[in-house]
Amino acid sequence: MKTYTILVCCAALxxxxxxxxxxxxxxxxxxxxxxxxxxxxxLTTTNNFMQLDLEETFFxxxxxxxxxxxxVGLGKLADAAVHLARYSGKADVVARKEAVIRAIxxxxxxxxxxxxxxxxSRMKALWDLHDTGFLLQGLMSEYEEYGDKIALEAAxxxxxxxxxxxxxxxxxxxxxxxxxxxxxxxxxxxxxxxxAATKDARYRDxxxxxxxxxxxxxxxxxxxGKMFYGQAYGYLGTALAQLEMHGLxxxxxxxxxxxxxxxxxxxxxxxxVTGTGGIAECWTNDQDGEGCVGExxxxxxxxxxxxxxxxxxxxxxxxxxDLMERTIYNALFAAQSRDGRRLRYYTPLNGExxxxxxxxxxxxxxxxxxxxxxxxxxxxxKRNAVYANLFTPCxxxxxxxxxxxxxxxxxxxxxxxxxxxxxxxxxxxxxxxxVRVPRWCQAPVAKINGVRVTYPFTPGSVLKLPRVWQKxxxxxxxxxxxxxxxxxxxxxxxxxxxxxxxxxxxxDTRSAARRPGMxxxxxxxxxxxxHDVQTVLTLDPRLMRFHPDGESSARPNGTMIEARxxxxxxxxxxSADDPTVLLSEYAxxxxxxxxxxxxxxxxxxxxxxxxxxxxxxxxxx
Ligand SMILES: [Zn+2]
Numbered sequence: 023m024k025t026y027t028i029l030v031c032c033a034a035l036x037x038x039x040x041x042x043x044x045x046x047x048x049x050x051x052x053x054x055x056x057x058x059x060x061x062x063x064x065l066t067t068t069n070n071f072m073q074l075d076l077e078e079t080f081f082x083x084x085x086x087x088x089x090x091x092x093x094v095g096l097g098k099l100a101d102a103a104v105h106l107a108r109y110s111g112k113a114d115v116v117a118r119k120e121a122v123i124r125a126i127x128x129x130x131x132x133x134x135x136x137x138x139x140x141x142x143s144r145m146k147a148l149w150d151l152h153d154t155g156f157l158l159q160g161l162m163s164e165y166e167e168y169g170d171k172i173a174l175e176a177a178x179x180x181x182x183x184x185x186x187x188x189x190x191x192x193x194x195x196x197x198x199x200x201x202x203x204x205x206x207x208x209x210x211x212x213x214x215x216x217x218a219a220t221k222d223a224r225y226r227d228x229x230x231x232x233x234x235x236x237x238x239x240x241x242x243x244x245x246x247g248k249m250f251y252g253q254a255y256g257y258l259g260t261a262l263a264q265l266e267m268h269g270l271x272x273x274x275x276x277x278x279x280x281x282x283x284x285x286x287x288x289x290x291x292x293x294x295v296t297g298t299g300g301i302a303e304c305w306t307n308d309q310d311g312e313g314c315v316g317e318x319x320x321x322x323x324x325x326x327x328x329x330x331x332x333x334x335x336x337x338x339x340x341x342x343x344d345l346m347e348r349t350i351y352n353a354l355f356a357a358q359s360r361d362g363r364r365l366r367y368y369t370p371l372n373g374e375x376x377x378x379x380x381x382x383x384x385x386x387x388x389x390x391x392x393x394x395x396x397x398x399x400x401x402x403x404k405r406n407a408v409y410a411n412l413f414t415p416c417x418x419x420x421x422x423x424x425x426x427x428x429x430x431x432x433x434x435x436x437x438x439x440x441x442x443x444x445x446x447x448x449x450x451x452x453x454x455x456x457v458r459v460p461r462w463c464q465a466p467v468a469k470i471n472g473v474r475v476t477y478p479f480t481p482g483s484v485l486k487l488p489r490v491w492q493k494x495x496x497x498x499x500x501x502x503x504x505x506x507x508x509x510x511x512x513x514x515x516x517x518x519x520x521x522x523x524x525x526x527x528x529x530d531t532r533s534a535a536r537r538p539g540m541x542x543x544x545x546x547x548x549x550x551x552x553h554d555v556q557t558v559l560t561l562d563p564r565l566m567r568f569h570p571d572g573e574s575s576a577r578p579n580g581t582m583i584e585a586r587x588x589x590x591x592x593x594x595x596x597s598a599d600d601p602t603v604l605l606s607e608y609a610x611x612x613x614x615x616x617x618x619x620x621x622x623x624x625x626x627x628x629x630x631x632x633x634x635x636x637x638x639x640x641x642x643x
Pocket of ligand 1: 317318319320367384385386
C-alpha cells in the first residue's frame with residue numbers, strides 16, 4: 023500500500039539520523055570553520071561552484087531531452103549545492119542552490135522521468151539510470167537539509183518511474199558492457215534515503231529484491247576485469263547504499279562488502295599514503311602511484327563511506343577518523359587548483375597532475391560533494407556525548423539531546439598539533455567530550471582546565487572525557503607532530519616519503535630546479551630529467567628540517583620541509599653541505615614527486631605507515 027507518511031527518521035532539519043545510528047551528523051549551519059578546512063570550503067563555494075555556467079553546462083541537456091546517452095552529473099551538483107548552501111547561508115549561494123533544484127523540478131517529465139535522454143533511450147542507455155540515481159540523491163538532500171516537500175514528491179515520482187519501467191529493461195542488460203552496479207551507481211543510495219523518508223515498502227522491496235542489496239558481495243577485483251568489475255567507485259557506491267539500508271534495518275550482510283573494502287585499504291595495500299587508491303578507476307594494490315591514480319570519485323566515496331561508518335558505529339571510530347583525515351588533507355585537496363577553479367580526475371603521487379577540462383561529469387561534481395560535506399565531518403553528536411573527529415579552528419552549536427553546548431576550537435592544525443576547546447553548555451551538564459587521538463601521534467597530552475588527564479590513553483583511540491561540564495571549561499590537547507619518514511610499500515619499496523601529522527609532503531621538481539644556489543651540475547640533472555628526476559635524486563630523512571611558515575602554494579600559511587639532496591654520489595647520499603630543496607604539502611597543486619630514494623633505507627630511521635601498517639587485524643563491527 024502506498025503511504026505518504028513523512029517519518030521523523032532523517033526528517034528535514036533534524037540531525038540526519040536514522041534509528042540504528044550511533045552518532046548523528048551536525049547540521050552544517052551550526053558550525054563555522056576556519057583554518058585550512060574552512061578556507062577550502064569557502065574557496066570551492068566562491069571560486070568554483072559560484073563560477074559554473076549552470077545553464078549551458080548543466081541545465082541545457084535536461085531542457086532539450088534529445089540525447090541518446092551520456093552523463094552530466096546535475097544530481098551530484100544538486101547534492102553539493104544543498105550542502106554548500108546549508109553551510110554558507112549566504113543569499114547568493116542559497117539562490118544558486120535553488121536555481122539548481124528548480125531546474126531539476128522544471129525539467130522532470132510529466133511521467134516522473136528524471137534525466138535528459140530522448141524517450142526511446144531512457145533507462146536502457148548508459149548512463150541514464152546513473153544520472154537518475156544522483157538526481158534522486160540531490161532531491162533527497164534538498165528534502166533532508168531544507169525540509170523541501172516538493173523535492174521529496176519529485177524524488178518519489180522519479181523513483182516510481184524507474185520502478186514502473188524496470189520490467190522493460192532489455193534482457194541481460196546487466197551483462198551488456200559494464201557492471202550493473204556502475205550502470206546504476208547512485209540509484210541505491212537515493213532510493214534507500216527515499217525509503218527512509220517515506221517508509222514506502224515498494225522502495226525497500228526494490229532494493230532488496232530487484233537490486234539484491236543484501237546478497238551483493240562482490241570480491242575486491244584487482245584491475246579492470248571483465249565488465250569493469252574492478253571499478254572501485256562503483257563498489258563503494260553499492261556499499262554506501264548497503265550502509266544506508268543497514269542504518270534502517272541492521273543486517274550483517276549489509277556490512278560485509280564495506281568491511282572487506284576497508285580491510286583491503288588498510289591491510290592489503292589497497293590505499294596509497296595520500297588516502298586514495300586505484301588505477302584507471304579500478305582497485306589496485308601495487309602502490310604504483312603514477313598516471314591515472316586515485317580517481318576523485320573514489321576519494322569522495324571513501325569519505326562518504328567513512329562518514330556513514332562513523333554514524334553507524336560500525337567500525338573502529340578513531341581509525342575511521344584517521345582515514346578520513348588522511349584522505350581529506352592529501353588526496354581530496356590535491357584535486358583542486360590553488361585558485362579553486364580547476365579540478366582533477368586523478369591525483370598521482372609522482373608525475374604531472376593534469377586538470378580535467380570540464381565542469382560536468384563525475385569527478386568535478388563528486389569533488390564538490392566531498393568538500394561540501396566537510397563541515398559535517400568535524401563533530402558528531404549523540405545524547406550526552408560529542409565526538410571531535412577533525413581538528414580545525416571553528417565554533418559550533420551542538421545539540422546533545424538533553425543540553426545544548428557551544429564549542430569554540432582554537433588551533434593552527436594541521437600546521438601544529440596544539441588544540442584548545444572551550445566548552446559552553448547552556449547550564450552545567452553531564453556529558454562526554456570524546457576526542458580522536460590520531461594514530462600518528464606518539465605522545466599525546468590532554469588537559470582539562472589546565473590539569474593533565476592522568477589515566478592512560480593511546481594513539482589511535484578515542485579519548486572519552488565524561489564529567490559535569492561548566493561554562494568556560496577547556497580541553498587542551500597537544501599532539502606533537504614529529505617529522506616521520508614513511509617506508510614505501512609495493513612499487514615504492516626502497517623509497518620513503520615524508521609526513522608530519524596527517525600531511526604528506528612532496529616536491530615540485532620544476533621549481534626545485536630553479537632554486538637559487540643550485541650548481542650547474544644539479545641544474546643540468548633537473549633539466550635533463552623533467553619527469554624522472556627521482557631516479558637520480560637522493561635525500562636523507564635525517565637531514566630534514568621543518569619550516570612552519572613556508573611559502574607553499576598548497577594553501578595560505580602552508581608548511582614545508584627543507585631537505586638536503588644529492589645527485590652526484592648515490593652510494594653516499596647527501597651531506598649537510600649539499601644544496602637544499604623544499605618539500606611542500608602534497609596538496610600543493612604543482613607537486614610532482616612524493617617518494618624519494620635514500621642510500622640506506624633501513625638505516626635512515628624510516629617507519630611503517632601507522633595507518634596502513636600491513637598488519638592483519640580485521641575491522642570488525
Ligand atoms: Zn570520476
